[in-house]
Amino acid sequence: MWLLRLAGALAVLGIMAGSSPGPSPGPTVPPPDKASIFADLSPAELRAVRTFLMSRPELGLSPSRGGALAKNTLFMVELLPPKKQLALRYLDQGGPRPRRQARAVVFFGGQAEPNITEFAVGPLPRPSSYRPLRFKGGRTVPFAARPMTQLEYELLHRTLAAAMEPLYRLLRDSTGFWYHNCSRRCLTFSDIAPRGLAPGERRSWLVLQRFVEGFFLHPVGLEVLVDHGDPDPRRWAVQRLWYNGRYFSSPQELAESYERGTLAVARLAEPPFRQLFSSYEPRGSFTTGTPTEVHGAKVCEPQGRRYRLRGNQLEYGGWSLAFRLRSSAGLQLFDLRFNGERLAYEVSVQEAIAFYGGHTPAAMQTKYMDAGWGMGSVTYELARGIDCPEVATYLDAHHLYDADGPVRFSRAICIFELPTGVPLRRHFDSDFRGGFHFYAGLEGQALVLRTTSTVYNYDYIWDFLLYPNGVMEAKVHATGFIHATFYTPQGRRYGSRVHSHVLGNLHTHLVHYKVDLDIAGTGNSFETMDVRFENISNPWSPGARRRASPGAGGVGGPAARGRGSCQPPASSSMARPRYHLAVTRHHENEPSSSSIYAQNDPWEPLVSFEGFIRNNETIEDQDLVAWVTVGFLHVPHAEDIPNTATPGNAVGFFLRPFNFFDEDPSVASHSPVIVRPLDPPTFSRLEIQRWTPDSPGPCVDPRPFTYNGTY
Numbered sequence: 001m002w003l004l005r006l007a008g009a010l011a012v013l014g015i016m017a018g019s020s021p022g023p024s025p026g027p028t029v030p031p032p033d034k035a036s037i038f039a040d041l042s043p044a045e046l047r048a049v050r051t052f053l054m055s056r057p058e059l060g061l062s063p064s065r066g067g068a069l070a071k072n073t074l075f076m077v078e079l080l081p082p083k084k085q086l087a088l089r090y091l092d093q094g095g096p097r098p099r100r101q102a103r104a105v106v107f108f109g110g111q112a113e114p115n116i117t118e119f120a121v122g123p124l125p126r127p128s129s130y131r132p133l134r135f136k137g138g139r140t141v142p143f144a145a146r147p148m149t150q151l152e153y154e155l156l157h158r159t160l161a162a163a164m165e166p167l168y169r170l171l172r173d174s175t176g177f178w179y180h181n182c183s184r185r186c187l188t189f190s191d192i193a194p195r196g197l198a199p200g201e202r203r204s205w206l207v208l209q210r211f212v213e214g215f216f217l218h219p220v221g222l223e224v225l226v227d228h229g230d231p232d233p234r235r236w237a238v239q240r241l242w243y244n245g246r247y248f249s250s251p252q253e254l255a256e257s258y259e260r261g262t263l264a265v266a267r268l269a270e271p272p273f274r275q276l277f278s279s280y281e282p283r284g285s286f287t288t289g290t291p292t293e294v295h296g297a298k299v300c301e302p303q304g305r306r307y308r309l310r311g312n313q314l315e316y317g318g319w320s321l322a323f324r325l326r327s328s329a330g331l332q333l334f335d336l337r338f339n340g341e342r343l344a345y346e347v348s349v350q351e352a353i354a355f356y357g358g359h360t361p362a363a364m365q366t367k368y369m370d371a372g373w374g375m376g377s378v379t380y381e382l383a384r385g386i387d388c389p390e391v392a393t394y395l396d397a398h399h400l401y402d403a404d405g406p407v408r409f410s411r412a413i414c415i416f417e418l419p420t421g422v423p424l425r426r427h428f429d430s431d432f433r434g435g436f437h438f439y440a441g442l443e444g445q446a447l448v449l450r451t452t453s454t455v456y457n458y459d460y461i462w463d464f465l466l467y468p469n470g471v472m473e474a475k476v477h478a479t480g481f482i483h484a485t486f487y488t489p490q491g492r493r494y495g496s497r498v499h500s501h502v503l504g505n506l507h508t509h510l511v512h513y514k515v516d517l518d519i520a521g522t523g524n525s526f527e528t529m530d531v532r533f534e535n536i537s538n539p540w541s542p543g544a545r546r547r548a549s550p551g552a553g554g555v556g557g558p559a560a561r562g563r564g565s566c567q568p569p570a571s572s573s574m575a576r577p578r579y580h581l582a583v584t585r586h587h588e589n590e591p592s593s594s595s596i597y598a599q600n601d602p603w604e605p606l607v608s609f610e611g612f613i614r615n616n617e618t619i620e621d622q623d624l625v626a627w628v629t630v631g632f633l634h635v636p637h638a639e640d641i642p643n644t645a646t647p648g649n650a651v652g653f654f655l656r657p658f659n660f661f662d663e664d665p666s667v668a669s670h671s672p673v674i675v676r677p678l679d680p681p682t683f684s685r686l687e688i689q690r691w692t693p694d695s696p697g698p699c700v701d702p703r704p705f706t707y708n709g710t711y
Helices: 032-038 043-054 082-093 148-161 166-176 252-261 361-365 489-494 607-613
Strands: 003-007 014-015 072-080 101-108 115-122 128-133 187-191 204-212 217-225 236-245 247-249 307-310 311-315 319-326 330-338 339-356 367-369 393-401 407-419 425-430 436-442 443-455 458-466 472-480 484-486 495-499 503-506 507-517 524-528 534-537 543-547 580-587 624-634 652-656 673-679 686-690
Touching: 003 507, 032 082, 032 311, 032 330, 043 072, 043 101, 043 115, 043 673, 072 115, 072 319, 082 339, 082 443, 128 217, 128 425, 148 236, 148 472, 166 217, 204 361, 236 252, 236 361, 307 407, 311 443, 319 443, 330 443, 330 458, 330 507, 339 458, 339 472, 339 524, 339 607, 339 686, 367 543, 436 472, 472 507, 489 495, 489 503, 524 624, 580 607, 624 652
Parallel strands: none
Antiparallel strands: 003 014, 003 652, 014 524, 072 101, 072 393, 101 115, 115 128, 187 204, 204 217, 217 236, 236 247, 307 311, 311 319, 319 330, 330 339, 339 367, 339 507, 393 407, 407 443, 425 436, 436 673, 443 458, 458 472, 472 652, 484 503, 495 503, 507 624, 534 543, 580 624, 673 686
C-alpha cells in the first residue's frame, strides 16, 4: 500500500494493490535505452518534424515570425508519449518498442474558418506521415483559444502605441514616461487573461507600467482594453480605458478630461537611478553586523556523485525513473520504481493557476492558467550556486514553441543530492545515569530533480525529491514579482498597499499534478483513512473509560508480502480546484487535466476535468490515476518587495510506503553511524561503527560563478 499525503495537511489516503492482469517478472531496473521511449525530442528530431510538415503543400505552412496573423503556422512540437498499454508491454513483457512520434500544434489562421489542429507525426527520427489527434468528444479547437504568440504581441504593441498618442502629455507629465515614439523613458504593458467574458472573444486588459527594472511593480494607473480578435490587426480597437479609478470610452475622452483639468491625475515620483525599490541591489543593514559579504554554506560531493544519470534515466539508492521536460506543462516522470518495482507509471505537473481579486478591471479579470502561457517552455538558465548547487548536474532543454526551429535553453534542469539538515532517523539510548547504551543516526539526504518556469512575473521552482526510505516528494515554490495593480483606496479591500502607488492583489495559487500509481501492477483500489475517537471500557481497570483512535487507508496492488498503500495529493483547472484529490480510472483519451487552450477559452474548455469524474465508473481493482491539487492563499505584503520569498510559499505532497516493505528500506544505506560505549560506566572508550570514510575530505568547488542567460 502507498499513501499520498498533502504537505502540511492531515488528509491521508491510499492506493491498495489488487489483482494483477497477469504474472509479472521479478523486480528489475530497466536499461537506459528503454527509458528513452519517454525522452524529449532531440533538436534533430524537432527540426525533422518541422521540415517534414513545412514540406506538405496541403498544410500551406508559413514561418511563425513576421508577417500577418492570417496564415498557417507550426506553433509547437513536442514528444507524443506512447500509449501506456504499449509502453508497459515493451517495458515488462518484451513487446515491440513503441513508435516514436511527435505532437505538433498547427494554427490554421489563413483559411475561411480558422482553427487549431494537433497532429501525430512519425515515425521518428525520419517522419513520413501525420494524422490529426482527436480530443475527447471529437471537439475542434477554436482559433480564439490559441495561446498568444510573439507576433501577436508585436502587433498589439503597435496598436497600443498608436492609441496612446493622444495621451502623450498626460503620461509624460504624470509619470515622466510615455508609450509611443519613446527611446529610454518608455512604458510597457502586462496583459491579463482570460481575454474576454465569453467564448470566441479575444479582448485583453493591458496594465501600463514604467519600463524599469522590476516593471511589474510600476503600474502608472492606466489600464486599456483592446479587442484583438480579428485576424486583421487593422480592425483591432481600444474599447475602454481605466485611469486612477475612472472609466473612459476612448483615449481621446481621457485626453480631453486631462486638458480641461477635470481629471484626478496620479503623479508619480521620478524613479531613482540606483537602489530602486523593485531591484535586487542591497540596501539597508542588519543590526547584528554578522557578515553577509562572504559566501555562506554550500552543498558539496566530497567523494563524488551518489546518483547515476544515463540519458533521461535517473538512479539513486533504490530509485529509478525516466523524466522529460515537456514544452506544454513542464516536468513529467515515467516508470518510477523502487528496488526495481514500479510504484507509478507517471507523475507530472499539469497546471498552475492563480485567481486574483481587485478593484481595477485588470485585477478583477485576472485568472491565470499558466499552461496557456507556455509554462513548460519558459525554463530559463539555472544559476550555479543560487538556483542549484555548484556541484549539480545541469542539463539543457530544447523547445520548439512559437519559433521557427528548436531553441536551446541552457542549464534548464538540474540534479543534485541535497543534505536535508535533519537526520533521516536517529536515536540516543540513555542509561538514565549520565551515560548511554548506544547512539545511532543516519544523515538525511535526498536527490532533487529541479527546473523553473518564469511565467512573466512569477517564477515557479519545480522539485521532485527522492528519499532513501522510499518516500517521494513533489514540491513547488512560488517566487518572483507579485502581480500588482495601481493603488486606489477602494483597492484596499482586495490586497495590501505594498508601496506608494502599488497594490499587491490578493490571490490563490493552485497547482495540479497527475499521479498514475501502479502499486505492484495496474489493478489497484482506493481507500481513505478516517481517524476518530471512541470511548471504550478499560479492560485492566473495570469501571474506567479510555479513548482510542482507530483508522486505516491507502492505495496499492496484488496482495504480496502484506502489500498495502501509498500517500497521495490533489487537483486543478476552473473545475479542478474543487478537489484536493480526485481518483479516476486511467483512460488513454484523458492524458492531462488541462490544456494550452484553457487560458483563452475557460468557458468551454477543451479538456473538461469534471467529465473525468462524472462517469460513475468503479475504481476498485482498476488502473487508477490520482489527480492532486495543492495550493495556498497569498495575501501580498510589504515584504513581497522586491520579490516574493520562497520560505512559507511552497506546497506539495508526499508518496509514502505503508506496509509495502518489510522494514524501512533505507537500512540498505551504508551511511549510518553507530556509537557504543566499550567500558560503561566510565565511557572512556567508544566503538564507532561507520561504513563510509572517517573524513568526508575537502568540500569546496574552486570554480568562479558564471552565468550566460541566453537561449
